[in-house]
Amino acid sequence: MIRTEGIHKFFGALHVLRGITLEVARGDVLVIIGPSGSGKSTFLRCINLLVRPDEGRVFIDGVQVNRPEISPEWVREQVGMVFQSFNLFTHLTALQNVTLAPIRVKKLSKDKAEAKARELLARVGLAEKAEAYPAQLSGGQQQRVAIARALAMDPKAMLFDEPTSALDPEYIREVLDVMTNLARDGMTMIVVTHEMGFASSVASRIVFMDAGLILEEGPPAEIFEHPRNERTRAFVSKILR
Amino acid sequence: MGLPAYVKRQRQAPILSPANGVRVVEMVVGGLLVISLFELALHYDIRDPNLWVRYGISFVRGFWGTLGYIALVLPVSVALGFGAGWARVSRHRLLSWPSAAYIDFFRGIPLIVAILFAFLYGVDFIPERIRFFLEDALGISASSLPYAMAALALAAHSGAYQAEIFRAGFQSIPRGQVEAAEALGLRHFQSMTSVILPQTFRLSLPPLGNELAVLIKDTSVLGAFGASELVGLASEFTQQIPISGGQLVWQFAIWTAIALTYFVMTFLVTRVLHLLERRFRTPGLEVVSL
Numbered sequence: 001m002i003r004t005e006g007i008h009k010f011f012g013a014l015h016v017l018r019g020i021t022l023e024v025a026r027g028d029v030l031v032i033i034g035p036s037g038s039g040k041s042t043f044l045r046c047i048n049l050l051v052r053p054d055e056g057r058v059f060i061d062g063v064q065v066n067r068p069e070i071s072p073e074w075v076r077e078q079v080g081m082v083f084q085s086f087n088l089f090t091h092l093t094a095l096q097n098v099t100l101a102p103i104r105v106k107k108l109s110k111d112k113a114e115a116k117a118r119e120l121l122a123r124v125g126l127a128e129k130a131e132a133y134p135a136q137l138s139g140g141q142q143q144r145v146a147i148a149r150a151l152a153m154d155p156k157a158m159l160f161d162e163p164t165s166a167l168d169p170e171y172i173r174e175v176l177d178v179m180t181n182l183a184r185d186g187m188t189m190i191v192v193t194h195e196m197g198f199a200s201s202v203a204s205r206i207v208f209m210d211a212g213l214i215l216e217e218g219p220p221a222e223i224f225e226h227p228r229n230e231r232t233r234a235f236v237s238k239i240l241r
Numbered sequence: 242m243g244l245p246a247y248v249k250r251q252r253q254a255p256i257l258s259p260a261n262g263v264r265v266v267e268m269v270v271g272g273l274l275v276i277s278l279f280e281l282a283l284h285y286d287i288r289d290p291n292l293w294v295r296y297g298i299s300f301v302r303g304f305w306g307t308l309g310y311i312a313l314v315l316p317v318s319v320a321l322g323f324g325a326g327w328a329r330v331s332r333h334r335l336l337s338w339p340s341a342a343y344i345d346f347f348r349g350i351p352l353i354v355a356i357l358f359a360f361l362y363g364v365d366f367i368p369e370r371i372r373f374f375l376e377d378a379l380g381i382s383a384s385s386l387p388y389a390m391a392a393l394a395l396a397a398h399s400g401a402y403q404a405e406i407f408r409a410g411f412q413s414i415p416r417g418q419v420e421a422a423e424a425l426g427l428r429h430f431q432s433m434t435s436v437i438l439p440q441t442f443r444l445s446l447p448p449l450g451n452e453l454a455v456l457i458k459d460t461s462v463l464g465a466f467g468a469s470e471l472v473g474l475a476s477e478f479t480q481q482i483p484i485s486g487g488q489l490v491w492q493f494a495i496w497t498a499i500a501l502t503y504f505v506m507t508f509l510v511t512r513v514l515h516l517l518e519r520r521f522r523t524p525g526l527e528v529v530s531l
Contacts (some may be wrong), residue, residue, distance in 0.1 A: 087421035135525025
């Protein structure tokens with residue numbers, strides 16, 4: 001479904017990604033962990049080309065997408081993204097946030113887009129908040145709207161960039177629940193997170209990244225209980241405590 | 242959210258509230274009071290028919306002239322300001338650099354000097370063919386062209402200030418929202434029109450209202466060059482008043498009438514902008530207005 005080969009990225013002299021090769025099968029949930037500054041967010045952004053890799057190839061459904069002939073907008077229709085800071089559009093209601101891209105990008109009629117948006121808002125438990133503006137919603141509610149907004153484009157896969165890191169503790173559960181349900185429904189997901197409970201119960205595989213490299217990869221039980229790499233061990237012991 | 246309670250209450254007041262009614266009454270009573278004090282002190286009735294029979298036509302002509310200049314300068318300045326503000330935040334230096342130069346230039350020289358240059362030399366910069374077109378097809382007299390150029394200098398001056406207002410509006414849109422729009426597959430133009438501009442507009446309205454009020458009053462500077470608007474025609478008229486006793490009182494009456502006229506115009510414009518602000522108020526995008 002999503003495959004990357006030898007992704008490198010430089011920010012000036014900084015070598016942020018040093019050759020990331022990964023594969024995520026349809027319906028799989030890949031969780032990426034690692035210390036901050038290890039390049040996790042940059043790697044996610046390389047997949048939907050918000051950041052263009054300097055070297056390497058990104059494939060979606062077998063098609064190499066980081067080629068000049070392929071428009072980044074098309075790639076982003078295939079892969080939805082949810083951000084750490086929600087990034088809802090402040091001037092639009094929850095419903096309008098969800099319908100904007102289907103109407104403007106997919107040219108869906110307003111009625112169809114709204115019907116679908118209400119369905120999605122109901123799915124993330126926010127049917128009654130459709131007319132609320134982001135400022136009137138809690139962090140957890142905003143992030144759930146953001147998930148609905150990404151789903152409205154019918155993506156084949158979803159990228160989550162630390163979706164609960166900016167949330168107050170009491171709101172983390174509701175967002176993780178929505179993500180868990182999404183995974184159960186068969187969505188292909190790549191999630192950067194430090195929520196170990198979520199990772200061990202939902203992830204098909206865990207990848208440990210450090211300094212722009214993948215140091216270890218395996219099923220949750222293996223990574224959390226018997227990490228082979230020394231740095232994985234150190235990191236895991238820190239976050240599991 | 243973090244605002245003091247009185248600010249919230251004030252902004253939630255309906256348009257036709259008693260509080261607003263009180264303000265209008267205050268204004269009218271205050272105006273009448275000033276006028277009657279002045280009448281008492283000078284033993285003079287401001288409605289003096291001797292004055293208004295002679296000055297009335299001049300006043301009305303001046304008023305229309307002022308409205309005409311406002312009608313020209315206001316849209317041109319907003320267009321310039323918006324364009325320059327947009328260009329200022331562009332990633333392309335070919336756009337941002339000239340815009341920065343324009344803003345710095347007009348903010349750095351006095352308004353009256355900018356107008357002076359445009360008035361004296363502006364017409365020389367109009368290509369001959371366009372000048373003929375203006376004069377023949379549109380019937381604009383050659384003698385009024387310097388005033389049009391002076392008005393454009395005023396528009397450019399105000400445009401530079403408005404550009405900074407719009408620039409601030411653009412820059413206060415969180416970068417993350419632009420990224421989110423991109424991640425949803427919106428093209429640059431689409432995220433501009435659906436995400437960035439609507440928010441810039443809301444954030445820019447209150448400071449824009451202030452700037453437009455300033456602009457309206459600044460059209461009076463054109464009068465110093467003899468443009469036929471309120472101030473220009475009034476100074477022309479006052480110079481013709483016979484030196485005998487009435488002169489001082491008449492001047493006082495004329496300038497009072499003119500001050501009141503500008504006051505009413507700016508008051509109306511700021512009110513209209515407040516209405517717009519209310520109309521587009523969005524939770525999370527409030528700017529505390531004056």
